[in-house]
Amino acid sequence: MRIDVVSIFPAYLQALDLSLVGKARRTGLLDLRVHDLRDWTDDRHRTVDDTPFGGGAGMVMRPDVWGAALDEVMRPAPGEPVDAHLLVPTPSGRTFTQRMAEELAGDGHLVLACGRYEGIDARVAEHVGARHRVSEVSIGDYVLNGGEAAALVVVEAVVRLLPGVVGNPASLVEESHGAAGLLEYPVYTKPPTWEGLEVPEVLLSGHHGRVERWRRDRALERTAERRPDLVAALDPATLDRADLAVLARLGWSVVDGRVSRGPDAVA
Numbered sequence: 001m002r003i004d005v006v007s008i009f010p011a012y013l014q015a016l017d018l019s020l021v022g023k024a025r026r027t028g029l030l031d032l033r034v035h036d037l038r039d040w041t042d043d044r045h046r047t048v049d050d051t052p053f054g055g056g057a058g059m060v061m062r063p064d065v066w067g068a069a070l071d072e073v074m075r076p077a078p079g080e081p082v083d084a085h086l087l088v089p090t091p092s093g094r095t096f097t098q099r100m101a102e103e104l105a106g107d108g109h110l111v112l113a114c115g116r117y118e119g120i121d122a123r124v125a126e127h128v129g130a131r132h133r134v135s136e137v138s139i140g141d142y143v144l145n146g147g148e149a150a151a152l153v154v155v156e157a158v159v160r161l162l163p164g165v166v167g168n169p170a171s172l173v174e175e176s177h178g179a180a181g182l183l184e185y186p187v188y189t190k191p192p193t194w195e196g197l198e199v200p201e202v203l204l205s206g207h208h209g210r211v212e213r214w215r216r217d218r219a220l221e222r223t224a225e226r227r228p229d230l231v232a233a234l235d236p237a238t239l240d241r242a243d244l245a246v247l248a249r250l251g252w253s254v255v256d257g258r259v260s261r262g263p264d265a266v267a
Contacts (some may be wrong), residue, residue, distance in 0.1 A: 001162055002031040002105070004073045005068075005151050007114035008048055010036045012148040021156055024165045032155070033073075040069040049117050058118035065189045066113065066124045074111055074132055082108035088125060089114065089150035091143050093136030096154060100137070103210040104154070112154065114147035134218070181230055185218040217246050224250045234259045 005013055013034045014201045016022065022237045024030040038046040043245070049059040074084040085107045086259060094100070113120060125134050160166050202214045220243060224231050236254045239247070244254065253262040 001029075001159075002033070002108075002109045003155060003159075004033045004035060004038050004111045005086075005114065005155070006035045006069050006073060006112070006261065007146070007148055008037045008116060009114075009146070009148060010034045012114075012146075013151065016153055016155060020165055021159050024159055025160065025165075029164050031158055031164060032159075035069065035073060035234075037065060037069055040065050040072070052118060054112070056118075058249055061120045063123045063127070065119035066120055067127055069129055070111065070124070074109075075155075077214060078110075084109040084111050085135065086125070086128050087112045087154060088120065088134065088136045089139070089147035089154070090119060090136050091138050091141070096137045096139050096150075096157070098157070101157040103143050104158045110158070112147070112151040114145040114151050158197040181234055182219040183223045183227060183230070185215040185222065189265065211244060213242060216243065220246045224252065228261075232259055243263070 005016075007013060016032060016034070017025070021030070021032070025032050027225055031220050037048055041047055045064070048065050049061050052058065052060045070086065074086065075081060076084070085104070087104075087110060089112065113124075125136070128134050137150070137154065139153050144150065188203060192199045192204060200214065205211070220231075224247070231252060236257060239254075239259075247259070248252070251261055252259055254260075255262060
């Protein structure tokens, strides 16, 4: 996979040289390039923004600079007819999820445009969208100073799904927001007793079936408490009788083929 990140603060992206993403770059599993948007300016001040039409506070990033940058970065290399996919981090975008990360991991070329100030002139997405896919993405309901932090999140979430990046592929299946659609269960390690706190006995039992059931129950409980929207999105066909019993205890039931809050639990 190739990923390009364009920013006026390329140093912000130095964290991509660390950990598994950095290793993927060094081993050739990932072609990751960070660009300085100001390299596409043509004035002595390297200007990338201007006042907004219609008035208002703040500055807007210029379409001519962004257009020149993206036209070059997204142009397929000779012999590489891969269609680039532009991602624009913005609070008004589609919420970035694990499912989206899985979808993006199947793309051959991602380009992230890190906006600043009041954002990027809207014509840029329209211009690029005439030839490439464009997606506006949000990592949460809050506002940051720019798109760099969001770009770091997206890149790490996507790259770790590429074959060979994570040492133990099984961990991708078991982790939070995995195939089960549940938050991850609590995890423990040595020592078994610390500061008067004990590791749950079942995890020391060596009984794999009991351990798996305990972890599943805790995942259901944690998800119901912290992310009820994920519980409501569960497919009842994936729930066994033990799952239904846990959910019933937590006030959830299956009604008309859907998981919902209610007293008439199916267990």
